[in-house]
Amino acid sequence: MQRRDFLQHSTFAVGALSIPAWSNGVGDWFGALTPIPTADKKRLADVALDAARSAGARYADVRIGRYLNESLAARETKIQRITSSESFGAGIRVIANGTWGFAATNDVTEDGIAATAREAVAMAKANAVLQTEPVTLAPQHGYGEVSWRTPIEINSFEVPVSQKVDLLLETNNAALTAGASFINSALYLVNEQKYFASSEGSYIDQDVHRLRPAFTATVVDPESGKFATRASLGEPMGMGFEYLSGRAAGKIDGPVTTVYGRYYDMVEDARSAATQAREKHAAKSVTAGAYDLVLDPNHLWLTIHESVGHPLELDRVLGYEANYAGTSFATLDKWESKSFRYGSPIVNFVADKTQPTSLAAVGYDDEGVQTKQWDLVRDGILVNYQATRDQVHILGETEGQGCSYADNWSSIQFQRMPNVSLEPGKDPLAVRDMIAGVEKGIYILGRGSYSIDQQRYNFQFGGQLFYEITNGQISGMLKDVAYQSNTQAFWNACSQICDQRDYRLGGSFFDGKGQPGQVSAVSHGTSTARFDGVSVLNTARKV
Amino acid sequence: MTLFSETDARRLLERMLAFSRADSCEARLTGRHGGNIRYARNTVTTSGRVANATLSVVSTFGQRTGTASINEFDDESLERVVRRAEELARLAPENPEFMPFLGPQTYLETSPWAEATATITPEFRARAAAAGIAGATSSGLAAAGFLQDNASTRALMNTNRLFAYSKSTGVNFSVTARTADGTGSGWVGRSYNDVSKLDVAAASEIALQKAIASQNPVALEPGQYTAILEPDASAPLIRNMLFNMDARRADEGRSFLSMPGGGTKLGERVLGDGVTISSDPTNPEVPTTAWASDGRPLTPVTWVDNGVVTSLFYSRFWAQQQGVVATVPPSNIIMSGGPDSLQDLIRGTDRGVLVTRTWYIRTVDPQTLLYTGLTRDGTFWVEGGEIRHAIKNFRFNESPVAILNNVDALGRPVRTGGSLIPPMRVRNFTFSSLSDAV
Numbered sequence: 001m002q003r004r005d006f007l008q009h010s011t012f013a014v015g016a017l018s019i020p021a022w023s024n025g026v027g028d029w030f031g032a033l034t035p036i037p038t039a040d041k042k043r044l045a046d047v048a049l050d051a052a053r054s055a056g057a058r059y060a061d062v063r064i065g066r067y068l069n070e071s072l073a074a075r076e077t078k079i080q081r082i083t084s085s086e087s088f089g090a091g092i093r094v095i096a097n098g099t100w101g102f103a104a105t106n107d108v109t110e111d112g113i114a115a116t117a118r119e120a121v122a123m124a125k126a127n128a129v130l131q132t133e134p135v136t137l138a139p140q141h142g143y144g145e146v147s148w149r150t151p152i153e154i155n156s157f158e159v160p161v162s163q164k165v166d167l168l169l170e171t172n173n174a175a176l177t178a179g180a181s182f183i184n185s186a187l188y189l190v191n192e193q194k195y196f197a198s199s200e201g202s203y204i205d206q207d208v209h210r211l212r213p214a215f216t217a218t219v220v221d222p223e224s225g226k227f228a229t230r231a232s233l234g235e236p237m238g239m240g241f242e243y244l245s246g247r248a249a250g251k252i253d254g255p256v257t258t259v260y261g262r263y264y265d266m267v268e269d270a271r272s273a274a275t276q277a278r279e280k281h282a283a284k285s286v287t288a289g290a291y292d293l294v295l296d297p298n299h300l301w302l303t304i305h306e307s308v309g310h311p312l313e314l315d316r317v318l319g320y321e322a323n324y325a326g327t328s329f330a331t332l333d334k335w336e337s338k339s340f341r342y343g344s345p346i347v348n349f350v351a352d353k354t355q356p357t358s359l360a361a362v363g364y365d366d367e368g369v370q371t372k373q374w375d376l377v378r379d380g381i382l383v384n385y386q387a388t389r390d391q392v393h394i395l396g397e398t399e400g401q402g403c404s405y406a407d408n409w410s411s412i413q414f415q416r417m418p419n420v421s422l423e424p425g426k427d428p429l430a431v432r433d434m435i436a437g438v439e440k441g442i443y444i445l446g447r448g449s450y451s452i453d454q455q456r457y458n459f460q461f462g463g464q465l466f467y468e469i470t471n472g473q474i475s476g477m478l479k480d481v482a483y484q485s486n487t488q489a490f491w492n493a494c495s496q497i498c499d500q501r502d503y504r505l506g507g508s509f510f511d512g513k514g515q516p517g518q519v520s521a522v523s524h525g526t527s528t529a530r531f532d533g534v535s536v537l538n539t540a541r542k543v
Numbered sequence: 544m545t546l547f548s549e550t551d552a553r554r555l556l557e558r559m560l561a562f563s564r565a566d567s568c569e570a571r572l573t574g575r576h577g578g579n580i581r582y583a584r585n586t587v588t589t590s591g592r593v594a595n596a597t598l599s600v601v602s603t604f605g606q607r608t609g610t611a612s613i614n615e616f617d618d619e620s621l622e623r624v625v626r627r628a629e630e631l632a633r634l635a636p637e638n639p640e641f642m643p644f645l646g647p648q649t650y651l652e653t654s655p656w657a658e659a660t661a662t663i664t665p666e667f668r669a670r671a672a673a674a675g676i677a678g679a680t681s682s683g684l685a686a687a688g689f690l691q692d693n694a695s696t697r698a699l700m701n702t703n704r705l706f707a708y709s710k711s712t713g714v715n716f717s718v719t720a721r722t723a724d725g726t727g728s729g730w731v732g733r734s735y736n737d738v739s740k741l742d743v744a745a746a747s748e749i750a751l752q753k754a755i756a757s758q759n760p761v762a763l764e765p766g767q768y769t770a771i772l773e774p775d776a777s778a779p780l781i782r783n784m785l786f787n788m789d790a791r792r793a794d795e796g797r798s799f800l801s802m803p804g805g806g807t808k809l810g811e812r813v814l815g816d817g818v819t820i821s822s823d824p825t826n827p828e829v830p831t832t833a834w835a836s837d838g839r840p841l842t843p844v845t846w847v848d849n850g851v852v853t854s855l856f857y858s859r860f861w862a863q864q865q866g867v868v869a870t871v872p873p874s875n876i877i878m879s880g881g882p883d884s885l886q887d888l889i890r891g892t893d894r895g896v897l898v899t900r901t902w903y904i905r906t907v908d909p910q911t912l913l914y915t916g917l918t919r920d921g922t923f924w925v926e927g928g929e930i931r932h933a934i935k936n937f938r939f940n941e942s943p944v945a946i947l948n949n950v951d952a953l954g955r956p957v958r959t960g961g962s963l964i965p966p967m968r969v970r971n972f973t974f975s976s977l978s979d980a981v
Contacts, residue, residue, distance in 0.1 A: 078639060080638065080640070081608075082608075082609050082631045082632075082634070082635050083610040083631075084609075084610070084627055084628075084631060085597075085599075085612040086612070086613055087595075087612075087613075087614050088614060088615060089595065089614065099587065100588070100589055100590075101590065102590065102591040102592075103591060104591070104593050104595075106545070106594070122665065123591070126590075126665045126666055126669050127580070127587040127590055127665075127669055129673075130582070130586060130587045130669060130672060130673055131587060132586040133584065161634040165634070165635065165636060169636070181795075182795065182797065220795065220796040220797055222796055222803075222804065222805055223803065224803055225796065225801055225802060225803030225804065226910060227796060227797040227801075227909075229909075318584070319721065321583075321687075322583060322685075322687035322721060323581075323583070323687035323689055323719040323730075324689070326902075326980070327721075327725070329979070329980070331725075410593045410595055412591050414589070449905045450905055451903045451905045451915045451916055453903070453917045453919070453936065453938070453978040453979075454902055454903075454980050455979070455980035456980075457978055457979040457980050458917065458938055458976060458978035458979065460907075460915050460938060462907060480908075482907060484975070484976050486979070515689040515691070516691055537940070537975065539907045539913060540908070540911075541908065541911040541913050541942060541945070543799065543911045543912070543942050543944040543945055543948075
């Protein structure tokens with residue numbers, strides 16, 4: 001079947017071609033907004049599964065995906081770019097002779113899919129001669145035909161482009177009016193229309209939405225030749241356009257600036273950013289030494305990501321990522337001991353692929369496992385990892401954890417981080433009360449520079465905003481701040497965690513892993529937390 | 544079929560442009576096929592073959608532009624992507640920085656295509672992995688490696704009669720060897736346009752030797768040391784510095800090349816005397832396509848001449864504003880060196896730290912180009928001209944501007960990624976803390 005024939009089966013697509021954007025009543029997107037009919041995808045998926053079986057595969061899965069991206073970029077008063085992309089294709093993964101094989105194609109016809117399935121099997125057989133660890137796949141029953149959709153209020157792709165343009169220009173205008181010399185802002189919108197089918201009898205249709213707002217405001221002091229920046233405190237979210245509504249319910253009046261939870265006010269934040277970037281020029285350069293750190297969720301999520309999320313990926317622990325991202329200090333013997341103190345007794349980390357509004361939330365992962373929540377660190381002790389179906393047997397588990405992901409139809413799925421979050425403190429504690437208890441400290445907000453070694457021991461983090469705490473009071477803004485620590489020492493220095501009222505999600509839209517490299521989006525929830533006696537360095541240099 | 548011949552690319556783009564109703568339209572057609580094999584713990588883990596093609600269309604009405612892309616090429620899809628780009632352009636505000644598309648251009652002849660790379664088979668990849676694994680197995684080490692090859696075609700056409708076409712190939716191989724007890728780790732990386740230059744077994748041997756030699760590392764006090772940086776250690780820092788040589792940011796006062804009180808450091812001595820950095824798409828060691836994504840020709844450019852900044856790169860808009868030639872960002876980096884090998888540099892070192900590679904490099908301060916990162920997979924103490932023993936990995940906080948002002952010796956440039964970088968010995972490299980990572 002040729003693509004043209006396929007379109008004729010897909011009444012939406014043919015219809016959409018004749019409907020101009022300005023008359024369809026749902027914004028400006030046309031073409032691929034309406035997903036391909038499930039029956040068409042099921043028929044094509046069955047072709048792939050049959051061809052793989054006939055060629056000798058004992059297991060096969062196929063992912064037929066249409067990936068939509070829209071992005072807009074603005075600089076000062078100008079829109080620089082409005083881009084819309086769509087990519088459609090199928091990836092087929094098989095086990096033959098105990099070995100994985102994978103092939104992908106954009107020729108989504110019955111012939112194209114069948115040929116690609118046979119190619120995946122041929123690849124598995126070619127590699128099987130080198131296989132010393134035949135694949136052991138955890139059992140998974142077929143779910144039949146099921147579906148899942150990100151619970152969004154407003155589909156970003158149905159929001160008129162003019163509204164997105166206005167938001168960015170208003171954001172930039174707010175920063176310029178407040179004294180920014182320059183501002184770059186952007187919106188990134190993602191819709192993954194994913195169909196998964198396996199030889200185990202699952203046919204899973206999912207419609208996943210994410211978005212990311214971003215800006216950086218810069219203030220230049222021409223006299224000194226210095227410049228200072230402040231980036232957005234908004235986060236990427238697994239939500240629709242409602243995240244950008246700026247609703248009051250999303251705002252938290254913090255000790256130094258407004259921070260954002262469920263909803264984000266990009267314009268207000270840009271105004272604050274310009275003011276704060278200007279303040280940085282006059283800020284005191286930090287004196288290096290040991291400080292108690294008070295870390296806002298819009299900063300701490302990244303430290304969690306790097307020092308807890310990545311080291312507890314089982315494929316890293318086992319050495320499968322040794323050649324790129326690295327291995328992990330959190331070795332199996334530490335887990336087996338049931339006494340490895342990852343953090344202080346108040347530290348509890350949970351893996352979760354179901355958390356509403358989070359970036360990693362889906363109904364089923366990319367190897368057909370229904371998603372769930374599980375403990376990684378409980379009362380400070382390492383208790384589990386993140387693993388795919390072919391690795392959970394190492395942990396003595398008999399079912400997948402639901403954390404397999406591929407970033408495109410053309411990429412092979414592998415273990416990717418679920419949302420990994422720090423549970424809020426059990427006792428009532430507000431941020432102002434936490435700060436009041438600190439004698440010599442630094443309050444840090446926002447994502448800055450970040451770097452960690454390949455086994456996740458030694459890390460260094462910067463931020464967007466730094467405030468000195470002296471005898472329980474915020475005593476002024478600091479600059480040139482970065483802290484260095486070691487993962488286990490850092491989490492064991494965690495002495496307080498604010499309660500549920502301060503719990504917020506932060507996240508990464510482009511977490512990189514694997515060869516060839518893939519990105520994934522993942523959130524990390526936490527409340528503001530305190531870490532005692534952390535080494536802070538001064539990063540000012542003259543060149 | 545996802546690679547396009549020049550004739551097929553021209554036909555498809557003409558067919559697409561026929562749908563355009565915009566004031567002007569430009570389209571980029573990229574075709575790519577390739578494969579990869581990945582192994583770890585001395586066994587193959589994944590491998591794949593991917594073929595895809597993408598058409599990206601930019602439509603304009605006056606100073607309004609919209610961009611849309613698609614990977615389906617029947618007439619309906621082509622019309623759909625053109626209409627989408629036009630819709631976005633109609634909805635976009637006018638951009639006063641809009642530049643009309645280029646007309647016909649003349650390009651240099653370059654040779655980034657190797658038939659041997661374009662015709663790699665799954666069996667070839669399996670044999671390469673087997674060669675990498677065999678050495679590790681016989682040495683009692685665990686190897687994790689990755690081989691990736693690709694062949695691609697690119698074409699650009701617009702309504703101002705510009706047509707550009709190129710094809711290129713590339714192969715990348717890297718392997719990390721680790722001792723069974725996890726106390727030693729070594730790495731090697733290779734990158735070529737032509738796979739016939741790749742010797743997986745010989746490259747792997749270096750990673751194996753480094754893994755064994757890096758066991759039982761000694762902890763040195765953090766501080767300033769003479770450092771011998773292999774090309775893979777310095778290349779990411781140098782690359783980051785080149786990416787920051789944007790003229791507009793320098794003119795606007797937000798670059799390491801901005802001057803207090805206004806103006807830029809173009810023409811100023813910013814780096815050490817012997818430091819010369821250029822780019823050249825025709826260089827036979829690191830050939831690239833001869834045109835940039837907007838159709839501008841890539842030509843040889845000297846960016847730094849004996850420490851003096853001689854060129855910055857420009858967008859077409861900013862070059863027009865400044866009344867200068869719109870120098871294109873580099874497609875490769877070629878840093879001059881001397882005749883010495885890495886071994887010669889080691890032999891000439893009294894006391895210093897030998898760094899195999901650097902990792903997880905992030906900007907700490909864009910004003911000074913201060914970066915942080917770590918050493919990895921083979922860090923050694925050199926004394927009296929010889930490698931004495933392994934040392935624990937360091938975190939560093941350093942600027943390539945400082946590094947390239949402290950160059951003591953440069954060796955013979957070798958290819959790393961798509962660039963030619965010499966091994967170098969530098970004074971006063973700042974290592975700021977120890978890492979337990981192996």
